[in-house]
Amino acid sequence: MKEKDSQSAPDLQAVRTFLLAYQQSLCSALQGEEPDQTFLQDDWSRAEGGGGITRVLEQGSVLEKAGVNFSHVHGSRLPDSATAARPELAGRAFQAMGVSVVIHPRNPLVPTSHANFRFFLATHPERAPVWWFGGGYDLTPYYGFEEDCQHWHRTAAAACAPYGEKVYPNYKRWCDRYFRLAHRSEQRGIGGLFFDDLNTGGFARCFAFLQGVAESYPEAYLPIVRRRKGMACTDGQRAFQEYRRGRYVEFNLVYDRGTLFGLQTGGRTESILMSLPPRVRWEYCREDAAGSDERRLTDFFLRPRDWLADGFPEESGEPA
């Protein structure tokens, strides 16, 4: 089976079918947490080829802004930025499809979360097509709760476990390295999973892995939403959330490859920037008191650590 799988042709249509169904079921699950607003749907197409379905919910009482976007685009020249591992594919014709998710809850005790699941196919008139999967999910709390971080990472680890014991630690580390604001020497959040250029072991196995991770995302996130959404919070906590959301904006506009790639190659701006939080503040040199919950966010939660076992800090997210 393994032999056959690794030679099997990629099934683009199966990935598309999965991603479309996933978008729908994720929106339904999120809608179950939000009593006051509903997801709107925008279908769009792109002059250069392909299009997408953007689903957005705004000004909810639980979900202040939530976006779940499907896109499937094709083009005649794959940009360099699409694959770090195989620059020799740049310039090939390609198809790219994926679902991107960003949830900004209203209550500052509920963390923001992000997920992305994508599939690339680079074709060539004379050579075999090359394909790969990428994706993952990560969590950005404003007020940290250790049990939430443990639940998040345990769910991620369980989704990876059938594929070997090194998968979770590898993709957890990759996530910590990627979601990092170098100009502040700060992590964006408490991490999760991040992977790219995945095609080891054949299409069927990689696709099954992607599906398993995608299906684990609501299992990782929704219990945290349910546990925190009704908790009382103060105006000061809300202001801190808006201030910390500034870091989210800084990361997405300065570093995030998907965002910059989209903006620079004529993607649909409003779908790409759906990831930006609804209300944000910047303050000059904000300092929170030693020992405060706000200070504990950066001093404790935003340092890469082993959330499965001892909670000990790990190496910095900085590349060695």
Next chain:
Amino acid sequence: MKEKDSQSAPDLQAVRTFLLAYQQSLCSALQGEEPDQTFLQDDWSRAEGGGGITRVLEQGSVLEKAGVNFSHVHGSRLPDSATAARPELAGRAFQAMGVSVVIHPRNPLVPTSHANFRFFLATHPERAPVWWFGGGYDLTPYYGFEEDCQHWHRTAAAACAPYGEKVYPNYKRWCDRYFRLAHRSEQRGIGGLFFDDLNTGGFARCFAFLQGVAESYPEAYLPIVRRRKGMACTDGQRAFQEYRRGRYVEFNLVYDRGTLFGLQTGGRTESILMSLPPRVRWEYCREDAAGSDERRLTDFFLRPRDWLADGFPEESGEPA
């Protein structure tokens, strides 16, 4: 005189003295418009060499956030991004000094403004030093007033006039091309002046030009602040201002060379990002009614036009 000037050595100390005095007088002039808060001062230094003086005013009743920063840094290797016109200087030892100004008023009828005045010196153990000035100022209204735009551009043109009739139109066009959000096909504001790599005609003449432009900046801006700051405004106008400030964030984090250069080379993050507005919103696919003041901002004011004469639209800000 011209011969002598063009051979004269650059007077780094004179530029430093001017910039420091300018920072102080500009803060005093701005303070004159703000009754409730005062400019704070942070002196900082940088491990690699040099430092700066950051002056920030926050939560004023007129000036919601204002920053006037002086910096003077030196290093052993000039980065590519410091000079577009002379890439052969990259790698030389350098000194860079400048004053950067960003004013975010509270009242949405008062435009945001930005100014920058800088001087670079690239040295070489065996060759003559190379120096240049750069800078300019630009205005970002939320609600447009033609008389304000005309006053702004007339003041800019008057500062350029002693140096020839082509200076203002050239630097006005450069400004329109630079302060442009390509991903939205939108100008950041109504422009002003932008210049770089200026060393034509000798140090004394260029320095005099820089001083003239710098001194014209408060003459261009403060009358507009005085005229608009007391006008009544609505919550809806305030919300639109916060929404439009999102464009300011997008420009500064995605395109602005000074910001990205600073963040990527270990500049002082809180001084660099002082330019970001205090409160910001993002909304998905906001549409304002045809004929509304909000729509007139993008349909009329944010299109490059000749503000001195007929008000006719000019070529797009896009490079030809």
